[in-house]
Amino acid sequence: MEIQQTLTKYISEALSHELPKETQNNTRFHLLDTLIAILTGRLLPPGRKGFEFSKNQGGPKEATLLGNDIKVSAINAGFGNGMAAHANETDDSHTNGRFHPGCAIVPGTLAIAEKQDLNCNDILKAIALGYDVGVRITTSLGYKTPKTTTFATHSLGTIFGCTASAGALLKLSHQECNYLLSYTIQQASGLACWNRDPDHIEKAFVFSGMTTRNAIYSALLAKENFTSVTDPLLGERGFHEGFAHNPKPELIVSELGKKFEIDHSSLKKWSVGSPIQSMMDAIEYLLKNNEFNHKDIKELTVEIPSDRYHIINDREIPSISAQHLIAVHLIKKTMGYEEAHDELLFNDPDVVTLRKKIKSISSDELAIARPERQSKITIILNDGKKLFYHASSVRGTPDNPMNADDITAKAKRLFAVFKSPKTDDLIDCVLNKEFTIKELVQLSNLDIK
Incomplete structure (x- = not known):
């Protein structure tokens, strides 16, 4: 229980803690990188299908399908933007965590931030929190190599990371964060057979579409006081018992608030796997x-x-x-x-x-x-x-990190497909401004058909 209590307390208090300056800057890099992925991914089959599905599902006008001005429910916006975020293989990754954090954590954060009309500071803190939680959950499972793992770490890391971000932005209490974890655990899923997907559509669903949707759903249930069991993470017949190979539960809370996993994530210089x-x-x-x-x-x-x-x-x-x-x-x-x-x-x-x-x-x-x-x-x-x-040392990895010039060059190279002057303003806003969620959404409206 102590480990889960430490984790839920950290999630509930995350917005009250300041990020180190370097971590703030890195979070801006990953936010911009994921916006690049969402907007360009909208042009490819996973992004197009996610957009059309979410638009048709509709719901209360809480959050925007980025690239347009169409508003749907936060759950559907998270799903549609999540599908786009992993469509073109330009989204970030975390080697030790063995998943792609940004493609789910950022769409989920932005959907809840727009629903709640939140600001730059809260958005950046919530994104960084998502990376911290997602990485710690997957590494605690003790999986060996990607080739021999049956469960999809790419979905487990993203659903827990996105759940933490959404829960923090909804300002869940310590007790509500316990509910949050429990409903997330019940929805945790994904098998590594995604690797056989010939069209990249199921892969995008597993990596981000499904997990963003489910994470937001869990957070909204917790906010509405859907009660749960008390120790779903490490208790009897709980998450670790069902999913872990060589469980290392202590890693779930190791160096929380001291080591920020977004600082140890990788940005892709190239729009490829x-x-x-x-x-x-x-x-x-x-x-x-x-x-x-x-x-x-x-x-x-x-x-x-x-x-x-x-x-x-x-x-x-x-x-x-x-x-x-x-x-x-x-x-x-x-x-x-x-x-x-x-x-x-x-x-x-x-x-x-x-x-x-x-x-x-x-x-x-x-x-x-x-x-x-x-x-x-x-x-x-x-x-x-x-x-x-x-x-031996890939550009964009923690051993050879990209800087502001690198991420700007990547953005300009990939945004060139739109031929829109707004993309320069979007780059500047994310990297340098104290933006509001409304400004971010407006600058992302490139009228993508």
């Missing part, structure tokens, strides 16, 4: 430091960590296919929104020809290497020259 980030870094380096073009390539070998090989090796979805993205990057000499998501490029003759020259190797050595998600690329040119790069 997380394990492919290092490969894009490697291609960028090789193009900048050598004189060659794609027609000069005789063969290319990419070494991929064995525990993530199954996620990205020769997949049919462009944004998570290592071979496809390597080929496109080499041909286009850039990797923006259109390069990552243009399905026509998948059958482009030049891309297909180059893709056939790419050999992948599953590497156990890279699976245990730290920092995680490293890769090695070797290119043999037609004249026999050998090019090699080992991408």
Whole structure:
């Protein structure tokens, strides 16, 4: 009971504690990054389907489907914006927590913030809280490798993280936060079979759409005083008993208020799957430091960590296919929104020809290497020259973090698809201003059809 009491007390008091300046800045980075993901994700099938479904469900006009001025219930706004947030593989991640925090925590936070008409300070604190809780919950379960885990940490981390954010913004009492956890535990779900999803729609549902919706639902139930059992987290037949492999309950509250997990999260420089980030870094380096073009390539070998090989090796979805993205990057000499998501490029003759020259190797050595998600690329040119790069510290990870210039450059690169002057104002507002939720929503209205 003591661990759960410590956690619920922390959630109920989170808005009264100030964040360190560095953590505030990092939270602004992750907020902007997720807005990029939501708005550009609206253009892709998961985002379009989430938007249409939420619009048709309607409900009281509490929160906005971002990119337009259409208002629906907070639950439906969280679902629709959550589906969009993971649509284009540009959302953030947390390596130790093994999930993508921003794609659920930010949509849920913004939906409740708009419902309650809250300000910048509360929004930033709630987002940071969500990362803290989500990461601690998943790490406490003691799962081994992504390849052998049946339960989806990507849904468990996000539902608990988003629940904490929503509960704090609704100003739940200590007792109500106990109810909050209990109803969240009853809705916790998700299996790793999402990895077989060919269209990225179920994947977006598992990572963020479902979990944002369920988290907001739990918070609203708790606010209405739906009572619950007293120790659902660690008690008999509770969450840990049902979900944990090698339970480490002490991690649930370890360094709460001292270590802020948003400071240890990763931003993606590239709009592609997380394990492919290092490969894009490697291609960028090789193009900048050598004189060659794609027609000069005789063969290319990419070494991929064995525990993530199954996620990205020769997949049919462009944004998570290592071979496809390597080929496109080499041909286009850039990797923006259109390069990552243009399905026509998948059958482009030049891309297909180059893709056939790419050999992948599953590497156990890279699976245990730290920092995680490293890769090695070797290119043999037609004249026999050998090019090699080992991408060991991915840009955007805690070991090699992105700064304000980096996140601004990413935003401009991906927002270019909209050709709207409002996007510069949105970037400036999130990074530099004491915004209101109304201002944030208004600047996000790009009239996306």
